[in-house]
Amino acid sequence: MWRFGILTFLTIVLAGCSFITIDDPQPKEEEQNEPYAEPEQLINETPKIEISEVEEGSIEEQTNLQGFIEAVLHLDWRTRKNSDAEPIQYMAFGDSLTRGIGDESKQYGYTNRLVEVLERWPAITEVELDNRGKNGRRSDQLLKLLESGHYDEELPYVDFMTMTLGGNDIMKIVKADLFSLNKEMFDKELISFEARYRNIVAEIRARNSDAPLLLIGFYNPVSIITDEYTPFETIIDEWNDVIAQIATEDVNACFVPISDLFETNEGMVYHTDFFHPNASGYEQMTGRIIDYMKLCDIEQMSAGRIGIEE
Template identity: 25%
Template sequence: MKVFKYLLIFFLSIGVAITTWVFYPQYQIQKMKNESMEVGKDLSRETYLEYYRQSKKQDIHHLAIGDSIIHGFGVDETENLVYSFSNLLGQKINKTVHYNNKGINGMTSSGLNELVQEGNLDEDIRKADIITINIGGNDVLKTARNQDYYAAINSFDTLQSTFTKNLTNISDKIKEINPKATIVFLELYNPLPADHQLSDLADSLLPKWNVKIYEVAQHIPSSIVIQTTKVINGNNPQNLSSDGVHPNPAGYAAITEQMLVQFAKEYRKQAV
């Protein structure tokens, strides 16, 4: 009976550990999302949309840095994320939003961090009112080259640690140069179709990765994390291009709409 008791305790402990490992990051993300959506009692708080609408500036500058999602791989310029968001935001706030697309196909978080730290983007950062960042996907994809997704999964902790350090350094540098800019982070999404053998595992790992983005954002006075996973996921294959990785025109449009929805609902914290 003692052996059975100890075995039961052992397996229960394993079950609790697995449940915590899988679901706690999701709980953390939801908690941080809720905090960003809180209205509170301060009626003077403004949504991001209202903030830019009420700004004395008639020209808003939008800088976008990162990888091929920013660059707009596979679509025309007028269909990419940076152009679409800048154009529609301008219409909603009745101002001109100038966009500066510095996305580079194949860019990793290490590569972007190096670019930022070397000062190559200092002037662009200094001029920007909004800075959008999408990075991290290639950290995983380059490890999973030749469709070896298992290699990426086995290296997950190392990849995530490097990514978090890079994103923190990039954000710190931006804050140093332009503390008043709004930084817009995009969640990493899972492009695997729902019937892929690793789709469920990828979905369980994704919150562990994205929670680091939310944690970095929490240390930035004015920042917002776009819930890309709401519109790009295994249940919305119509938003992915034929390569199975990048958004198609519908996918970029869906991310743009998600950005505008959150700009209209979430409250901007004051920079200090």
């Protein structure tokens, strides 16, 4: 706030430097009825004002003030970026939510929207996005890719990561035995899911130990089909709780809950498949991610490289 106050004050000062006041008293009442002067007369009677010295002084003063702002506030006058602003590498892992399936605006869901927000932050010059999301991807598939070294070349140089997983692990159970589902089936699979998820984070950290990692939860699309309570609410909550717990065990990880954003379709957040978010849904996801980046202090996690907008 103090930087904003100083900048506002100096802006007013700079603006004031460019003003030149010319006294132009109103004509006397009796002169208002006089006929219009001839063009030559108007030219001859135009007052001559010497402003070159004022302009030169104004320019010099503006230059000095701009230099002061850049030096004290560490602000680039042209780009409005911090003088030490840097580009960052962003890698997104996960399933169809990371890929952006359902986004009719073709912005790849939350990932491109997140890039647009981050590139407005003063500590970041640009964000290079590497979106590795794939429709239908499960935790066992991503773990296999990590263990095989599929991301070894890129991961050490990544500055920031997000991940969405879990929805397809649950859907695999549903599809396997749709007509004889019971909660015990999901509880049993949750144990395996937790082990795989932990191994995924461990594999990522073995290649990149410091970059902030946002572990994004998932939601229950069945909730918009029926108004009645179903066991899926409890199942989704328990699986999200496991992801949240894993996030607390990593000093540079943060859990982002999104299930409440998709409890109903009152805000028209679902795609026409009633399973994936639409553009509006991804907008809300992006907003939630930004909120939790601030809540989890992403600036401290990244040692200042991802400085939050002031």
